Amino acid sequence: MSLIAVRSVRQGAIGNVWGLLAKASCQLIHSSQVQRLREQARSHIGTRPVLAVKCPAFRHTPLADPSAMGTLTVNQNKLQKRLRRLAGEAVADFNMIEDGDxxxxxxSGGKDSYTMLDVLLHLQKVAPIRFEIVAVNMDQKQPGFPEHVLPAYLKALGVAYHIVEKDTYSVVKELIPEGKTTCSLCSRLRRGTLYTFADEIGATKMALGHHRDDIVETFFLNMFFNGSLKAMPPKLRADDGRNVVIRPLAYCNEKDIQAYSDFKQFPIIPCNLCGSQENLQRQVVKDMLVDWERKTPGRTESIFRSLQNVQPSQLADRNLFDFTSLKIDESAASRFVNVVNL
Structure with missing residues (x-):
C-alpha cells in the first residue's frame, strides 16, 4: 500500500483516517477536538481502533545551543506543521514512498537536506506504512570539509548512515578552468556516485532536498539558456532505470526552509568549492524571482502551479501534440445564427 492510497478521501475509509491522523498529529488542538476526530475516524472504519498520533518531542543535538532549543513558539510550531503537511502532500500526490521502501x-550538510531528513523522520513515525531511512553523505574531499559534523549529528539522532568518500574535488579542479562555474560537473559526478551507491545498498528511492524554488529556478534556467521547457520533477526514474529519485520538499518554499533551519540550528556545512562563485546563472534567476515576488507576492507559487497544469495543445511541441492532423470537425454544431430583420 502506498501513501497516495491513504491520502485521498475519495479512496475510502483508510484515506479519511490518514487525513484525520495527520490533522491530529500536526496541529495544536484541544482535547475535545481530538475526541471529535476520533469519533469521525471510527465512523469511517467501523469498530477498528484508531491510532492516536502525537508529535515527537523536539530533539536536542550536541551541535546545537540547548538554550535556544526549548518549547516551540507559536510561529515555529506553525512553520513545522506547514513543512510537514506540504511534504506529506507531495509524497502522497506523486506516490514517492511505498510500503517496504x-x-x-x-x-549534503545544507539547510535543505537537513530539513528533508527531519521531515521524513516525522513522516516515518506517523505514516500508515513502513519504510526504512538511511542517510548518505558524500565526502568529495574538499579542503577543510568537517568530516566529524554529520556522523556526530546522525549518531545523536540514531539514524543509520553511510559516508561515501570519493575525490571528485580534484577532478573538478583539473577539468574546469579557474574562475569558471564548477556546479554542473560537480553535481554530475556526485549524482553518478550516489546512483551507484544506492544500487549497492538496495535503496529503492533516493531522496534529494530540492524545494519549490529550486524547481522554478531550474524551469527558467532551461528556458533562458537551453531553449527547453523542463524543470525538476518531484519524482524521476534515472536514465539507468535502476534508481528512482524523489523530492519530498517539492511543495515547500526556500524561505520556510531557511527559517526552519535557523530555529532548529542544524550544523550547516558550507560548500567551499562553489559557494563563493559569483555571477552564477542560477543566482541571476533567483534574484529575478525574488524581485518578482517582492513586486507581486505569490508569483513563484503561481509559476509552480503552472508546471502542474500543462496544456500541450496551447504550446508548439509537435512531439507532444498532433498539430498536422487538426481539421474542422464536420459533426460539431454550427455557431451560425440566423438574423431576422424585424
Missing part, C-alpha cells in the same frame, strides 16, 4: 536520504 528503503529511502536513501542524500545529506
Amino acid at each position: 528503503k529511502v536513501m536520504v542524500c545529506l
Whole structure:
C-alpha cells in the first residue's frame, strides 16, 4: 500500500483516517477536538481502533545551543506543521514512498537536506506504512570539509548512515578552468556516485532536498539558456532505470526552509568549492524571482502551479501534440445564427 492510497478521501475509509491522523498529529488542538476526530475516524472504519498520533518531542543535538532549543513558539510550531503537511502532500500526490521502501536520504550538510531528513523522520513515525531511512553523505574531499559534523549529528539522532568518500574535488579542479562555474560537473559526478551507491545498498528511492524554488529556478534556467521547457520533477526514474529519485520538499518554499533551519540550528556545512562563485546563472534567476515576488507576492507559487497544469495543445511541441492532423470537425454544431430583420 502506498501513501497516495491513504491520502485521498475519495479512496475510502483508510484515506479519511490518514487525513484525520495527520490533522491530529500536526496541529495544536484541544482535547475535545481530538475526541471529535476520533469519533469521525471510527465512523469511517467501523469498530477498528484508531491510532492516536502525537508529535515527537523536539530533539536536542550536541551541535546545537540547548538554550535556544526549548518549547516551540507559536510561529515555529506553525512553520513545522506547514513543512510537514506540504511534504506529506507531495509524497502522497506523486506516490514517492511505498510500503517496504528503503529511502536513501542524500545529506549534503545544507539547510535543505537537513530539513528533508527531519521531515521524513516525522513522516516515518506517523505514516500508515513502513519504510526504512538511511542517510548518505558524500565526502568529495574538499579542503577543510568537517568530516566529524554529520556522523556526530546522525549518531545523536540514531539514524543509520553511510559516508561515501570519493575525490571528485580534484577532478573538478583539473577539468574546469579557474574562475569558471564548477556546479554542473560537480553535481554530475556526485549524482553518478550516489546512483551507484544506492544500487549497492538496495535503496529503492533516493531522496534529494530540492524545494519549490529550486524547481522554478531550474524551469527558467532551461528556458533562458537551453531553449527547453523542463524543470525538476518531484519524482524521476534515472536514465539507468535502476534508481528512482524523489523530492519530498517539492511543495515547500526556500524561505520556510531557511527559517526552519535557523530555529532548529542544524550544523550547516558550507560548500567551499562553489559557494563563493559569483555571477552564477542560477543566482541571476533567483534574484529575478525574488524581485518578482517582492513586486507581486505569490508569483513563484503561481509559476509552480503552472508546471502542474500543462496544456500541450496551447504550446508548439509537435512531439507532444498532433498539430498536422487538426481539421474542422464536420459533426460539431454550427455557431451560425440566423438574423431576422424585424
